[in-house]
Amino acid sequence: MSNPTRVLVLNSGSSSVKYQLLDMRDGARLAVGLVERIGEETSRLVHTPLTGGGAERRERTAPIADHEAALKAVAEELSADGLGLDSPELAAIGHRVVHGGLKFSAPTVITDEVLAEIERLIPVAPLHNPANVTGIRTARALRPDLPQVAVFDTAFHTTMPEHAARYAIDVETADAHRIRRYGFHGTSHAYVSRRVAGLLGKDPAEVNVIVLHLGNGASASAVRGGRCVDTSMGLTPLEGLVMGTRSGDIDPAVVFHLKRVGGMSTDEIDVLLNKKSGLVGLCGDNDMREIRRRIDEGDERARLAFDIYIHRLKKYIGAYYAVLGRVDAVAFTAGVGENAAPVREAAVAGLEELGLAVDAGLNAARSGEPRLISPEYARVAVAVVPTDEELEIARQTYSLVTSPAH
Numbered sequence: 001m002s003n004p005t006r007v008l009v010l011n012s013g014s015s016s017v018k019y020q021l022l023d024m025r026d027g028a029r030l031a032v033g034l035v036e037r038i039g040e041e042t043s044r045l046v047h048t049p050l051t052g053g054g055a056e057r058r059e060r061t062a063p064i065a066d067h068e069a070a071l072k073a074v075a076e077e078l079s080a081d082g083l084g085l086d087s088p089e090l091a092a093i094g095h096r097v098v099h100g101g102l103k104f105s106a107p108t109v110i111t112d113e114v115l116a117e118i119e120r121l122i123p124v125a126p127l128h129n130p131a132n133v134t135g136i137r138t139a140r141a142l143r144p145d146l147p148q149v150a151v152f153d154t155a156f157h158t159t160m161p162e163h164a165a166r167y168a169i170d171v172e173t174a175d176a177h178r179i180r181r182y183g184f185h186g187t188s189h190a191y192v193s194r195r196v197a198g199l200l201g202k203d204p205a206e207v208n209v210i211v212l213h214l215g216n217g218a219s220a221s222a223v224r225g226g227r228c229v230d231t232s233m234g235l236t237p238l239e240g241l242v243m244g245t246r247s248g249d250i251d252p253a254v255v256f257h258l259k260r261v262g263g264m265s266t267d268e269i270d271v272l273l274n275k276k277s278g279l280v281g282l283c284g285d286n287d288m289r290e291i292r293r294r295i296d297e298g299d300e301r302a303r304l305a306f307d308i309y310i311h312r313l314k315k316y317i318g319a320y321y322a323v324l325g326r327v328d329a330v331a332f333t334a335g336v337g338e339n340a341a342p343v344r345e346a347a348v349a350g351l352e353e354l355g356l357a358v359d360a361g362l363n364a365a366r367s368g369e370p371r372l373i374s375p376e377y378a379r380v381a382v383a384v385v386p387t388d389e390e391l392e393i394a395r396q397t398y399s400l401v402t403s404p405a406h
């Protein structure tokens with residue numbers, strides 16, 4: 001039999017699992033899917049096989065209690081299309097792992113030791129690493145013989161210089177607890193910054209890009225010649241931009257104040273800042289579509305939430321402009337960045353002196369392809385680049401397991 005060429009990618013989030021099965025000979029997708037609202041009554045699995053003509057999208061709506069059950073349901077759906085985890089054509093499973101700490105700066109074949117380290121990092125990625133660990137354990141139980149690879153969100157950011165990665169706190173304390181800026185969404189920042197260079201017809205080594213990854217979690221990065229030099233998320237994915245449910249930047253003294261004066265426990269404050277803040281804390285909704293709908297109806301709270309979101313975004317564009325000195329492109333990606341034209345328009349508004357502008361017609365157009373939305377005359381290109389973390393994870397996974405050293 002010829003060598004197996006398929007890779008299954010699992011992107012396990014706090015309450016969801018996104019997955020794709022790809023054939024690495026040409027990067028073709030054989031199946032894609034999503035399990036959302038895991039642990040709730042309203043769980044939903046949407047599976048789309050892409051092999052053969054006329055294959056239909058299937059949906060399950062029975063409650064799915066946890067990530068283990070979610071993965072088993074995914075395995076069943078794949079089996080129903082003859083694409084099950086038992087397939088001899090499967091070469092590896094690639095897992096998105098959010099926090100890799102100091103140990104991991106490249107894709108890594110998962111051993112018991114690697115898994116133990118990912119577990120050890122749970123306190124610094126409490127919404128993400130537990131789901132990643134369950135995903136890995138369940139996949140290993142289903143196919144113990146198959147190589148499983150971890151692709152870390154933090155890896156791309158390990159090139160940050162010390163002056164960007166270190167917080168200005170006591171050095172001994174910081175080192176003792178490995179406190180520093182790690183940064184996340186790195187697979188997306190790497191992929192998008194490379195695609196932007198392609199869009200400009202240039203080598204990634206020649207271009208400086210500000211990447212704005214705006215999903216439910218959101219982060220900005222400054223990329224100089226293909227290497228990350230700064231990013232907005234920190235020790236954990238809580239710092240930086242305003243997100244769906246996370247506060248992003250706040251004065252750290254807010255935490256002491258809530259403890260001492262507000263009588264809240266550390267865990268309560270953690271939940272407040274990670275799950276009840278950001279857009280949802282400001283206006284009750286974390287979906288940008290719903291927020292825009294409310295704004296159109298004249299809702300003041302939704303308007304203010306939007307304005308706070310944009311103000312923070314603009315501050316990071318300015319900061320990273322200064323960090324890079326010369327900017328060739330600003331790229332918007334992920335759910336909000338790819339789809340919300342009003343966010344892109346507002347984030348760039350008033351930055352003409354920096355060479356930034358958006359063409360209203362180009363901005364309003366829709367496409368699944370990377371594209372420019374700045375007018376011809378603008379000095380800095382503004383781009384919309386659909387991210388593809390799954391393809392990037394599959395490539396890195398396949399390349400590792402087929403490398404001669406493996």
Ligand SMILES: Nc1ncnc2c1ncn2[C@@H]1O[C@H](COP(=O)(O)OP(=O)(O)O)[C@@H](O)[C@H]1O
Nearest residue numbers: 214215216217286287288289334335336339340
């Ligand atoms: N058509 C759209 N218009 C505006 N915002 C959108 C649209 N589609 C998705 N979004 C936003 O994208 C978010 C999800 O982004 P995504 O990158 O999938 O996040 P995550 O990977 O963190 O789950 C949604 O919460 C919503 O705010």
Ligand SMILES: CC(=O)OP(=O)(O)O
Nearest residue numbers: 184185215216217237
């Ligand atoms: C790291 C992170 O915030 O990831 P996500 O956007 O998937 O929540």
Ligand SMILES: [Mg+2]
Nearest residue numbers: 215216217334
């Ligand atoms: Mg995401």
